[in-house]
Amino acid sequence: MFVKATVWKKGDTIGIVSPAGPIKREELERGIKIVESLGLRVKLGKHVFDKYGYLAGKDTDRAADLNDMFKDNEVKGIICSRGGYGSGRIVELLDYEVIKQKPKVLLGYSDITYLHTAIRQRTGLITFHGPMVASDMGESDFAKLSYDLLQQFFIPQDVIYTTAISPLEAIVHGKATGALVGGNLSxxxxxxxxPDEIDTKGKLLLLEDVAEPPYKIDSMLNQLKHAGKLEQAEGILIGDFTDCDAKDPETSLSFDQVLVDYLTDLEKPVLKGFRIGHCNPNITVPLGTEATMDTKTKTLHVSAGVRA
Structure with missing residues (x-):
């Protein structure tokens, strides 16, 4: 059974943490202005600006910041500063009992996929795949649609994705319903x-990635296939695969050819073209709540991820 966090209110405090890669201060400061423009206050993790090679500080410190934000009664939601790498290193250091007792919105994507998966499967908490403070909100061209969809944290509302947002293409036709899970393919x-192996049985699987050539996408889909993850899903949603075209098309399969090879024989709906992932706009969707995809109408309907 999945658990919804409560809605945000104007004046609420939102925690910002860096559970993966290090950030640039100026980007975070620009992103904080976006968060504050929603009528929210901001509380930074103690180690949000730390740097330890390609990580935003030591594992124990990054985990402590996330644990502290869940423990803190003043903090009503948590937004990650950026992705990069490192979330998988801290999953065994998180206090899942506290997360169960104090469910809060957790927003992020990319490397944060590991946290989404571990937290959902260990606690039942619905988390959110969407823009982060430094790497998205901190950009000068942060899309208005990305901004507008942050309102789903203030009022429980379903996310309805149609071709009005982006063109959608059916790879395999059909209709399916299940909890939306997934995120970054890598x-x-x-x-x-x-212990946190993604559970796709009876679920809609969302996939996105960035800067991975077709042969690497092929390798990862092959691994998911042999692990039964593609077959067990009810349907598959292809999000944004930014900069994933072959550098030399004459010596490579195309990204689309790889998708066809792995997904067309599944006999379950596959819909491509969602602006979810490393893109602008980057549409926020709850992970863990029930969703329905329909290739005939080219729609995705995701139930609200928060409660009043």
């Missing part, structure tokens, strides 16, 4: 064989 693949 991170989902990295959960296989771990």
């Amino acid at each position: 991170l989902l693949t990295s959960t296989l064989g771990t």
Whole structure:
């Protein structure tokens, strides 16, 4: 059974943490202005600006910041500063009992996929795949649609994705319903064989990634296939695969050819073209709540992820 966090109100305090890669201060400061423009206050994690090589500080410190934000009664929601790498290193250091007792909105994507998966499967908490403070909100061209969809944290509302947002293409036709799960393909693949291995049985699987050539996408889809994750899903949603075209098309399959090879024989709906992931706009969707995809109408209907 999945658990919804309560809605935000104007004046609420939102925690900002860096559970993965290090950030630039100026980008975070620009993103904080976006958060504050929603009528929210901001509380920074103690180690939000730390740097330890390609990580935003030591594992224990990054985990402590996330644990502290869940423990803190003043904090009503948590937004990650950016992705990068490192979330998988801290999943065994999180206090899942506290997360169960104090469910809060957790927003992020990319490397945060590992946290979404671990937290949902260990606690039942619905989390949110969407823009982050430094890497998205901190950009000068942060899309108005991305901004507007943050309102779903203030009023429980379904997310209805249609071709009015972006063109959608059916790879396999059909209609399916199930809890929406998934996120970054690389991170989902990295959960296989771990205690947090992605559970796709009876669910709608969302996939997105960035800067991965077709042969690597092929390898990861192959691994998911042999692990049964594609077959067990009720339907598959293809989000944004930014900069994933072959550098030399004459010596490579195309990204679309790879999708056809792995997805057309599944006999379940596959819909491509969602502006979800490393893109602008980057549409926020709750992970863990019930959703329905329909290739005939080219729509995705995701139930509200928060409660009043």
